[in-house]
Amino acid sequence: MSKPRTRTWLKRFALASLALIVLGGGALFIGAAMVLRASLPRDSGEAVIAGLSAPAMVDRDRLGVVRIRGENFEDTARALGFVHAQDRFFQMDLMRRRAAGELSEMVGAATLDLDRSMRVHRFRHRAAIAFERMPDRHKALLEAYADGVNAGVADLRALPPEHLVLRARPAPWTPEDSLLVAYVMFDMLAGSEASDRRLGVMRAALPEELVDFLTPDTTRFDAPLIASANPHDYSPAPIPGPDIIDLRTIPEDNGADVQPDETPIDSLRGDLTFLPIPNPTGDIALGSNNWAVAGSRTPDGRAILANDMHLGITVPPVWHRAQLEWGDRFVAGVTLPGLPGVIVGANGHVAWGLTNTFIDVMDLVRIRVDPDNPDHYLTPDGPEPFTLHEETIRLQGGATETLTIRETRWGPVIDDDYLGAPLAMRWTAHDPEGFDIGLLDMMTAETIEDAVRIAADWRGPPQNVVIADDTGRIAWTVSGLIPIRNGVSGAAPEYWSEPDAGGEPVGWIGWLDESRRPAIIDPESGAIFTANNRTLPPLDALPLSTQWPIGTRASRIRDTLLASNAHTEADMLALQLDTRVELYDEYRDILLETIPVDDPEPLLIRLRELVEAWPGRADAADPGHRLLRDFRRTLHTELFSALTRACIELDPNFSFSWFGAEEPLRRILEERPDHMLPHGHESWPEFLRSLALDMAESIHQREGALDRPWGEANPARVRHPLSLAIPAAGRWLDMPETPQHGDIHAVRVATPGFGASQRMAVSPGREEEGILHIPAGQSGHFLSRHYSSSHADWLKGAPSGLLVNENVTSFRLTPAP
Structure with a gap:
């Protein structure tokens, strides 16, 4: 738009x-x-x-x-x-x-681009x-x-x-x-459209070894709900050698674009709808939390469920x-x-909560237009005509625009890629079998088996559905229609017009059999937890998706739940408000190693003092957490912008992001190979000190000191969409801007415009508590x-x-x- x-x-x-x-x-x-x-x-x-x-x-x-x-x-x-x-x-x-x-009919041409993009889906x-x-x-x-x-x-x-x-x-x-x-x-x-496009550009522009390194499907932070005994589950790709890429030879280019790992949800397009919308700072996280403890982990044998769904x-x-x-x-x-x-709640018999699974149910298909007839496209069965649909968009005031939508056997043509080739979208939301309102049947579920069946049968965006019942039992399953693929990964745009080596069609060939749908009932541990992370062993998870948010929140939840057998609703709320962020421990250690206690630069000495005093939590009053976040983000941008420079040259709209990008970043910082040292720097200690000093000087110049509390840099900015255009309207329409605790890698996810859209903790049958x-x-x-x-x-x-x-x-x- x-x-x-x-x-x-x-x-x-x-x-x-x-x-x-x-x-x-x-x-x-x-x-x-x-x-x-x-x-x-x-x-x-x-x-x-x-x-x-x-x-x-x-x-x-x-x-x-x-x-x-x-x-x-x-x-x-x-x-x-x-x-x-x-x-x-x-x-x-x-x-x-x-x-x-149909927004333009009410508000005019301002929303015409958005209407065009949505009409494609009909x-x-x-x-x-x-x-x-x-x-x-x-x-x-x-x-x-x-x-x-x-x-x-x-x-x-x-x-x-x-x-x-x-x-x-x-x-x-x-x-x-x-x-x-x-x-x-x-x-x-x-939706995974932006992620698929991004990986397609990377595969076209970068050596395979570099793409594999930058886009891991497992990380050291993984905390699967169903663990595997295989010691090779975590198998990071090696750092590409200097024959593949050498950052010392790549001059700095301020035009490179890298998104921090607080990546906007690819399909998070909620302008003018009062749904989650991109924060003006661009600092949007991903995630939700849900978990449950069985009666074996409460003092009185009750099961308790907790859920906080993170949205705008x-x-x-x-x-x-x-x-x-x-x-x-x-x-x-x-x-x-x-x-x-x-949508989420309790009915006296069962309670249920949701988090997004990030199972991939949207693929982009590269279309080969028939060179002899542009009204046709190529398929494994020969050329087929595009099916045409005309949609009329009405604008405020009476004007109209006619939009012609081209449909293929795989789905509508949504756009062209960076080379100008048409892209069709194969998406379960387009399939009549892929959508219903079965989740609402949960309101009348009476047993945990009822609830698991309802969740498994529900067709909608795939969700982790965690359930507790009034007998002290707990369960988990995933919802939604899950495609089975042949000959394609679904992670990037691919051609589906040619059969595989055996002559079989490529693409989606059916749906995951219900006997293989992941589920757990009555886990031996007495605890279930999800936080958008990979929940299955890698070999089981790979057919479902190629990337998942890292498991920093999930591991914190898991460890807290397993540490006690006396949980209450108050304990569940306390965990939802937990601000411990272990991810930044490494960056604190790097800064303390980089800046000696006798460093001649006073600004760096002050930086060291604040970081050393950091309590390990994303607390609103602490300035050290803000500095660690800025340092990590600066490292992320500096290294990945150089590593993906060729992508920008191929597609000026490219912006690097990957859920597991923390893994290659850590690998580089741990091994510190000479060829991964950015251009113009003599050594890793010099590079890290220079980066810290540049960051500190920039903050000091902008704010006059390094002591700004984290909560002031990360306030709760809960705004009405209209006040984004007319700030004066915020006096009547917005909530007061207030410092807040939390971070994208804490259980308490909180950025200025993103966080817990609700927090719930409940034991079925004891809803009054x-x-x-x-x-x-x-x-x-x-x-x-x-x-x-x-x-x-x-x-x-x-x-x-x-x-x-x-x-x-x-x-x-x-x-x-």
Whole structure:
């Protein structure tokens, strides 16, 4: 998407919003205030929803968390739709529009590039197919929820402020719109497009030995859930010799681009949708944590589950808290506005949590256009015509644009590569078998076997699903449709138009058999843990993906869980807030080795003092942690920019990043071969000291000292998207910027705009002792008392209760006459 054009629209929107909020006097101000308050959610009285079988009650506690009591499951879905619409309808509207490529109809040409990129996937068409394929119980749930959403919008006395400013009249909500919201999450969590493109450039530009060294599929930091006894599981490639690459001969080039290892999620494209969006600093991490301990590791035999999903932290937040009750059942946890149920939570029998698996379910296919007919492409069976689809993009004001999409047997053509060759995308999200809302069945699971089966059957972005039950048992499995490949790795763009040596087709040849789906029930250790890391032995993991986030968080979680047999919910929250970062111990040691106590440079002496005093944690008050991070990042950039210089020359848009890049960096620093010494430096001690001094001088020149606390450099910056364009709007729309603890390699992941989108710790059957909090608040309306009511507990890590235990406000929903 064009950033200048986006900023133009954001400024126009924000200025208009500010005019409503702060400008004008007398009647104008009073009128604007009345209109804005007319769009606040209902908190008393009575409203009507068609289709209800009996009246339903909606209670809210002091934080605005809702408790919905309905006659049956569908009635609670109707009531949840009503509440979501009143609290978050603009967020929901943007999400469905983003998935469908329909933002420009509401906001104009600023989002045209984004709409074009999304229309290629034809998600509205796929949502209609997915709905028709669904079982009747899911159709009924989606239809009931849509009834509630439309009733909730109709009950508002004015549309949300954003719709008023944009003069947008939103279309009624449909069941397919809920599926579009789910597709947004699929797009965000299960994409590898940028990584595949990156590796393709590396393979074309660099010697094979160098590519293997820079892109390890195992590292010393791995902490698999299922370990192997094979001593060769960690088998790093050797450092390429000087005959392959010699950094002493590569002059410095400031044009090289290297991303730090806090790599943005490849498909993290959430502009204008209130979903996770790139932080203005570019400092975005990856990850989520979930774990469970069995009754053998608690004092009273209860199993406890903990989950904190790491996403962009925005206003309003991704999740909406709810407690649903019908008949003798209940479920409590976090919901996603736009979907009719609890995504992560507990129901008295089981509790479940999610982390992203990073299983590769998206491949890029290089297309050979038929040289004799450009309307055809080559396949193993000969030339085939492109299937053409015309999509009409409507713009605000009435203008339209027609987009022609070329489809192949493998998927739509999404773009050209750096050489101008077409790239098609093979992705499970495009497959009718690859998408459903089966996760919502978890709300009614009664046993751990039920829950494992539901998780394994769910088709969506592949997730680590960790489960605990009310008998003290725990389990883990992975969800999603997992492709089986022949003749291709899926890690980089490849041609699928020729058969393999045996004459068999290459590409995806089927799906992982359910008998081979990874799963654990009742582990002997009494503990299960995932943190986006590789969970399986290398030979089992390699068919699923070629890279995984390193296991620094997973190993810390594992070691903490196995160190005690008396865990409680409070202990789980304490682990979620843990800031120990062992990764930086090595960089502290390097700096202390590099800078002698009698170094003649005072700035380096001060640097040494601060680093030596570092407590080993990412604490907000400590300046040493910030300095270690900067030193490591500087090393990362200096070495990898030189090693990948040829990639920039081949593709100016190339930017090096790899989840396991810490491994080759450590190898170089440990062995320190002469040919890996960057150009212009005499020795490794001189290079490291020069790098430390340059870093210290740069910080001192910019800030006047080296003592800036880590929390000031890494504040919680929880912003409304509009304030990114108009900072003055942040006074009303943003959460206060606050120093925070945490780091991307700590269990407590925290960067200025990324971190724990929720934290939950719960024992099934003892939900009244459970803990749950989210950032910001329940409401997306800046005048609501619940716009920021949850933020303080989230920021401080206070143990907010999972359940609603006090009704501050209540209203009644009744069937239509």
